[in-house]
Amino acid sequence: MYYVNGGFTLSALQVKKRWVLPIFVSSLLCAFLLLSTLNMGLLAYLSTFNGVLFSSPSISRGATPLLFKLAPSPSPAPLPPPPASKIPRIAYLISGSKGDVDQLWRTLYALYHPRNYYVLHLDLESPAAERQKLAALVGNQSLFTMVGNVYVISKANMVTYRGSTMVANTLHACAILLKKSKEWDWFINLSSSDYPLVTQDDLLFTFSKLPKNLNFMEHTSELGWKEKQRAKPVIIDPGFYKKTKSDIFWMMPERELPDAFQLFTGSAWMVLTREFVEFCIWGWDNLPRTLLMYYANFLSAPEGYFQTVICNTQEFNATVVNHDLHYITWDNPPKQHPHILTLGDITNMISSNSPFARKFKKNDPVLSIIDMLLLRRSKDTVTPGGWCSGMPMCSNVGDDGRLNQGPGSERLARLMDKLVGSGAYKMDQCR
Numbered sequence: 001m002y003y004v005n006g007g008f009t010l011s012a013l014q015v016k017k018r019w020v021l022p023i024f025v026s027s028l029l030c031a032f033l034l035l036s037t038l039n040m041g042l043l044a045y046l047s048t049f050n051g052v053l054f055s056s057p058s059i060s061r062g063a064t065p066l067l068f069k070l071a072p073s074p075s076p077a078p079l080p081p082p083p084a085s086k087i088p089r090i091a092y093l094i095s096g097s098k099g100d101v102d103q104l105w106r107t108l109y110a111l112y113h114p115r116n117y118y119v120l121h122l123d124l125e126s127p128a129a130e131r132q133k134l135a136a137l138v139g140n141q142s143l144f145t146m147v148g149n150v151y152v153i154s155k156a157n158m159v160t161y162r163g164s165t166m167v168a169n170t171l172h173a174c175a176i177l178l179k180k181s182k183e184w185d186w187f188i189n190l191s192s193s194d195y196p197l198v199t200q201d202d203l204l205f206t207f208s209k210l211p212k213n214l215n216f217m218e219h220t221s222e223l224g225w226k227e228k229q230r231a232k233p234v235i236i237d238p239g240f241y242k243k244t245k246s247d248i249f250w251m252m253p254e255r256e257l258p259d260a261f262q263l264f265t266g267s268a269w270m271v272l273t274r275e276f277v278e279f280c281i282w283g284w285d286n287l288p289r290t291l292l293m294y295y296a297n298f299l300s301a302p303e304g305y306f307q308t309v310i311c312n313t314q315e316f317n318a319t320v321v322n323h324d325l326h327y328i329t330w331d332n333p334p335k336q337h338p339h340i341l342t343l344g345d346i347t348n349m350i351s352s353n354s355p356f357a358r359k360f361k362k363n364d365p366v367l368s369i370i371d372m373l374l375l376r377r378s379k380d381t382v383t384p385g386g387w388c389s390g391m392p393m394c395s396n397v398g399d400d401g402r403l404n405q406g407p408g409s410e411r412l413a414r415l416m417d418k419l420v421g422s423g424a425y426k427m428d429q430c431r
Contacts, residue, residue, distance in 0.1 A: 082208040087401050088185035090203070091117040091274075093173040095159070096192035098125045101134050103362045104192035108150070110375055112143075112382040113200035114400045117184055118150045119173045123159040125245040131156060143382065143395060151176060163237025163248045164301035166268070167292070174277045185212050187272045194269070194358040195367060197327070198408030199375055201385040203355055205403045206412040210420065215273050215316065218266035218324040219307040221431060226265050230299040231257060237296070248299070261291070264307035264430065267324040269358070272306070276316050280309060287313060311430035321425045325415075327357040342366055350374075353415035355408075374408060 092111060096104040100122065108118060120138070122131050135152045144150040153176070157169045170189055177184065186207065196203075223231055232254040238246045257263065280288045288309050295301040295308075310316045327349045329339040338359050341349065343366045349357050360367060371377040376384060381393050386402035388394035419425055 082205065082403075086208045087115065087204055087403065088207050088212065089115045089117065089183055090200075090207075091119075091174075091177040091181075091184040091187045093119050093121065093170060093177075093187070093189045094192060094194075095121045095123070095169065095173075095189070096126070097123045097159070098127070098130070100126070100192040100362075101130050101137075104134070105137055106363075106367070107190065107192055107195060109380075109382050110196050110371070110377060111190075111200060112150075113204065113385060114143075114147045114149065114387055114397045115204065116149060116200065117177055117181060119153060119176050120150065121153040121169060121173065122156060123169070123245075124156045124243060125158070126156065143397070147397060151180065158239035158242065158245060160237050160239040160245065160248060161302075162300050163235065163239055164296045164298060164305075165237050165239035166302045167295060167305045168240075170302070171281065171292075175281050178274075178278065178281060182274070185274055187274065187277050188356075189269060190356065191358065193360050194326075194356055195360055195370060196355060196383075197349060197357055197370065197374055198355045198412055199383050199385060199404075199406055201403040202406055202408035202412060205405055205409050206416060209413075210416065213273055213275065213319045214420065215276055215310060215320045216271035216323055216325050216419075217307060217310065217320050218270075219264045219311060219320065219322055219430065220266060221262055221264050221311070223263060223265055227257070230265070230304075231263055233299050234297045235299050240296075251297070258294070261287070261308065261312045263304065264311045265304045266307045267326065267328075268300075268302035269324045269326050269328075269356075270306060271325055273319070276310060276319070279313070279316065280306070285313065317430045318426070320429050321419050322428045323419050325355050327352040327354040328359070340364075343369065350411070353411040353418075355412055355415075376406070 090113075094104055094107055094111070104120060104122070108120065111118070120134060122134055131152075131154070135154065138144050138150050138152055141150075153173070157165065157172060159165050159169050173189070174187060177187065234251040234253075234255055235248045236251060237248050279285070283289050291305060291309050291312075295305045298304060310320050327341075327345075329341070329345065329348075331339075339345075341357055341360055342364060345357075346366060346369060371379075378392070384391075384394050384404075386404040387397055387400040389398035390396035
């Protein structure tokens with residue numbers, strides 16, 4: 001069977017007639033099982049989904065991608081695998097709150113790769129029993145204990161999303177990851193309601209082609225409505241001193257905008273280089289500490305702290321790419337939380353070529369579609385990759401530098417060509 005022009009076709013060898021009936025019966029059985037598992041609403045999306053997933057990249061005549069040369073249809077040749085020394089390692093923070101254990105666990109399984117590092121955090125609003133359950137799940141997972149790259153924060157932090165405790169929690173996770181290892185190249189923060197749209201093999205392969213000094217962070221100095229509603233109010237985050245979660249409260253009077261540094265705002269979700277993370281943690285320049293004190297009283301500090309640090313630091317402001325590598329849909333102007341993604345968003349999610357999407361409800365049917373068609377992941381198993389041995393459960397690790405490329409690497413390559421390949425990102429840095 002061969003992949004041709006967005007579909008599959010049988011080889012030139014003819015199927016013997018005696019196999020026709022068994023194949024026909026097997027096909028009927030598979031169709032019946034699929035219909036029994038998925039409702040008809042899910043099936044209505046599959047043809048559109050496959051069209052997006054397996055479509056060939058459209059490149060204008062004479063244009064050549066600068067980072068990734070995607071082979072033309074109908075016989076795409078895979079790009080050569082990078083040498084093991086070029087394959088990066090990703091350090092993840094996956095955070096959640098009360099009731100998020102199962103959702104966080106599913107996200108971890110979807111993201112797992114033995115080359116990477118993972119810090120898991122359930123905030124202090126979660127009952128102790130939930131944090132104990134998460135620690136037990138990790139401790140009882142033989143693959144995780146064998147590799148030793150999944151860590152649970154046992155002393156939980158209180159996290160207020162609209163306050164600055166979320167920044168403190170992110171920096172705490174970064175410090176843990178730096179203590180555990182300095183071999184990783186990028187840090188990615190996610191929540192339990194995020195989910196990947198590409199396999200880790202696809203992500204690592206694509207990132208192996210990138211300069212390792214690039215930070216992906218949505219940012220702008222045009223504060224707009226945020227100047228009045230977020231920059232000028234002075235707030236107190238009770239998460240710094242209370243054991244129970246409560247909302248922020250405002251202080252009077254309002255403050256003026258600073259003139260010692262320029263404020264930037266953007267997305268709370270980002271991909272940061274280890275070098276920039278070290279700058280924020282070790283703070284050989286005083287700016288990260290100064291801004292941490294300033295943002296302690298800033299509304300929605302996670303959407304501004306890292307942007308303001310990087311754009312006010314000459315050493316790093318030329319490394320930022322204005323994208324958070326997420327597919328997210330918002331109201332205009334945005335409310336506190338984005339839209340919940342469902343099956344109706346599947347085509348736009350995939351067409352965005354983004355490696356991550358949010359926000360999903362727990363066990364929403366769209367996650368099963370992503371598992372089946374994008375990640376090739378079965379229920380209760382990690383996403384398979386070239387590293388897997390002990391199939392079909394990926395219970396052992398073979399060569400963790402072996403990457404199996406899928407359609408996700410081509411989609412992600414198109415995004416990186418758009419963001420980085422042309423060099424246009426340099427025209428949109430810290431403006």
